[in-house]
Amino acid sequence: MLDLNFICDNVEAVSANCRNRGVSVDLQAIAALRQKRNELITQGDSVRKEQKESAALIPKAKDPAEREGLIARGKDLREKVGSLDAELEAVEGQLREQQMRVPNMTHPDAPVGELxxxxxxxxxxxxxxxxxxxxxxxxxxxxxxxxxxxxxxxxxxxxxxxxxxxxxxxxxxxxxxxxxxxxxxxxxxxxxxxxxxxxxxxxxxxxxxxxxxxxxxxxxxxxxxxxxxxxxxxxxxxxxxxxxxxxxxxxxxxxxxxxxxxxxxxxxxxxxxxxxxxxxxxxxxxxxxxxxxxxxxxxxxxxxxxxxxxxxxxxxxxxxxxxxxxxxxxxxxxxxxxxxxxxxxxxxxxxxxxxxxxxxxxxxxxxxxxxxxxxxxxxxxxxxxxxxxxxxxxxxxxxxxxxxxxxxxxxxxxxxxxxxxxx
RNA sequence: GGAGAGAUGGCAGAGCGGCUGAUUGCACCGGUCUUGAAAACCGGAGACGCCUCACGGCGUUCGGGGGUUCGAAUCCCCCUCUCUCCGCCA
The missing domain is CATH 3.30.930.10 (Bira Bifunctional Protein; Domain 2)
Known part of the structure; x- marks a missing residue:
């Protein structure tokens, strides 16, 4: 498996390499999936951050009403994280599947040829x-x-x-x-x-x-x-x-x-x-x-x-x-x-x-x-x-x-x- | 196959619901000291990911996967592996 960032940063070279090797891979799709993946990670991270901060306030909350409110918010955030994670998992699955199909790069001296x-x-x-x-x-x-x-x-x-x-x-x-x-x-x-x-x-x-x-x-x-x-x-x-x-x-x-x-x-x-x-x-x-x-x-x-x-x-x-x-x-x-x-x-x-x-x-x-x-x-x-x-x-x-x-x-x-x- | 115990950073080894990304030791890196080295002392440091031109910020991570909870290294379930004892066996 090639490094994901390497693939996306060297689309030209990777694509030429795939051609030489007679392998067809959709590099566009990989780039798009990576984009989607990164967005989901960023989103998930920020919700998780909120979740942690919110949870940390609970032991300090004296007022029962405030406490209840925080717990309710925690439940809500837990669900959000769950659905974001599920989406991320799906995207990563697709991404991995594509990524695995990309062959290794090739030694410059290796003869180029299909047959x-x-x-x-x-x-x-x-x-x-x-x-x-x-x-x-x-x-x-x-x-x-x-x-x-x-x-x-x-x-x-x-x-x-x-x-x-x-x-x-x-x-x-x-x-x-x-x-x-x-x-x-x-x-x-x-x-x-x-x-x-x-x-x-x-x-x-x-x-x-x-x-x-x-x-x-x-x-x-x-x-x-x-x-x-x-x-x-x-x-x-x-x-x-x-x-x-x-x-x-x-x-x-x-x-x-x-x-x-x-x-x-x-x-x-x-x-x-x-x-x-x-x-x-x-x-x-x-x-x-x-x-x-x-x-x-x-x-x-x-x-x-x-x-x-x-x-x-x-x-x-x-x-x-x-x-x-x-x-x-x-x-x-x-x-x-x-x-x-x-x-x-x-x-x-x-x-x-x-x-x-x-x-x-x-x-x-x-x-x-x-x-x-x-x-x-x-x-x-x-x-x-x-x-x-x-x-x-x-x-x-x-x-x-x-x-x-x-x-x-x-x-x-x-x-x-x-x-x-x-x- | 049966009965127990365990799996925590490169290694060893604490912790057993919020103050623990995690005490401590070894190894590692930098510094002080030394002619140099060692010892001693001081300091630094896990890995992975995302955002950022950068400074930096954030998230994940305590064998793997599920669950409980506002919150899990810590509680519950399943799996894998290791160790001890019993049985069986080339």
Whole structure:
């Protein structure tokens, strides 16, 4: 969420930004609602002032008639305050609804464009493997080596769920281990997080648990939802708190399961485990000082770590600087890593790193006191994927397949898998 | 699951219908003292919002939400969370 005064004081810039991002927001309506809100606050304040003054006279009033008069006036004022408050509440509700739809501002260097294809390839790494045989995709490979049971998953939980089996289980654990070992070396505090979170936390992080476009599973008769990513829990972890400035940046990492309904995604690259309802992920989360230089630097660090993880796995990838139209509400800038996936014959997204500046922290009320500024300031938050197991697994299986049908285990993972190849 | 206790400013911790936006301690900022620092002493300071060019003024805020009252941190109800004890359990 952007600051209300910022929106109203920078209508031009905000409006241009919304255009770039392909989001339509009625800034006029926001300005009008703010105006109305301020008037109601001013009115309410003055009635309340009168109310307090009037009430304070009562204990001093000796004359019973005077006393009765004051009490009657108090009752009257109480009603006035009540109706003003009700009106204010309605206006604030509308205002908030509009305000939430305004996306974050955008990094000046982020490519402007509506379409996914307008994201810029920042760099590529690694050699795309050349096979002198027809490579299989991960579904065929999994079948061949009994690594994934899709039918079983569907029988138990429906389409989109799966059982990993045999070496795939070892690979899942190994990928997680590999990522958390790396992050620990990089000075991140490791967390294994709850897989559920309250509505407030979801909303604070920018996920909407209700509505027909939701990607979130909610638990009936509770205000809990299954998390779509540990970004939700790690961001929510410090909500309503004030972080000591000297402790910034806070480098957090979290392992969790991720649950996504993938509503409306039917037919979209849905073969195998590319798009599933549940997967395991190691997530990076950062809280930095409230200035773009600090969060920008941290953002680069996250991307660097992601790249080193995939380099360590020996998987060819490219880095995309995501264009404005594809950024999503909270992101100020976003870089994705896409790994080469031979089964698809193209690159597929494996990680995503966003700088959300103060967009999330404003709603989550995560602040710090800066030495040179009065009051509390919203910190910057960032998040990125270290390893999303399902996607990484596709890349590993498909890139490491051999002419004889076997699959090599990436050397970096062998100490956890305990073998050099599958098959 | 059952029985109790509690939630107050960055932290700790008083207050329990009007004189309390809130005693006090720590931490914090400024000053005195000191060659400098520490200690000691003096002073300042919560957060958020609205009005104002500004000086400043006003309002909200004692876990969250309702209620009682002319008036609530203080009384009542619901919720959330924490702690202690009992039971159950991976």
């Amino acid at each position: 996914e294809s307008q994201s810029v390839i920042a760099r590529t790494w690694g050699e795309i493997p050349k096979f002198d045989f027809k490579p299989l995709d991960h579904v065929q490979l999994a079948e061949k080596h009994d690594l994934i049971d899709f039918d079983g998953g569907a029988r138990v939980a429906g389409s989109g769920f799966y059982f990993l089996k045999n070496e795939a289980v070892l690979l899942e654990m190994a990928l997680v281990q590999f990522a958390i070992e790396k992050l620990r070396k990089e000075g991140f505090t490791l967390h294994s997080t709850p897989d559920l979170a309250r509505q407030e936390v979801l909303i604070g992080t920018g996920y909407n648990p209700r509505g027909n476009e939701t990607q979130i599973y909610s638990i009936a008769n509770t205000d809990l939802s299954l998390v779509a990513t540990a970004e939700i829990t790690l961001g929510g972890l410090l909500r309503d708190s004030i972080i000591d400035f000297e402790k910034l940046p806070l480098k957090y990492a979290g392992v969790s399961h991720c649950f996504r309904t993938e509503a409306g995604a039917a037919g979209k690259a849905s073969r195998g485990i590319y798009r599933v309802h549940q997967f395991t992920k190691v997530e990076i989360f950062g809280f930095t000082a409230p200035d773009v230089a600090a969060s920008d630097a941290f953002h680069k660090e996250i991307v660097r770590i992601e790249e080193e993880i995939f380099q360590g796995l020996g998987l060819p990838y490219r880095v995309l600087d995501i264009c404005t139209g594809d950024l999503g509400g909270p992101a100020y800038r976003k870089f994705d890593l896409e790994c080469w996936m031979p089964g698809r014959g193209e690159y597929g997204e494996v990680t995503s790193a966003s700088n959300c500046t103060d967009y999330q922290s404003r709603r989550l009320a995560i602040r710090t006191k800066m030495p040179d500024k009065k009051g509390n300031v919203f910190v910057h938050t960032l998040n990125g994927t270290a390893v999303a197991v399902s996607r990484a697994l596709i890349a590993v299986l498909e890139n490491y397949q051999q002419a004889d049908g076997s699959i090599l285990i990436p050397p970096a993972l062998r100490k956890w898998v305990g073998q050099d190849k599958i098959g």
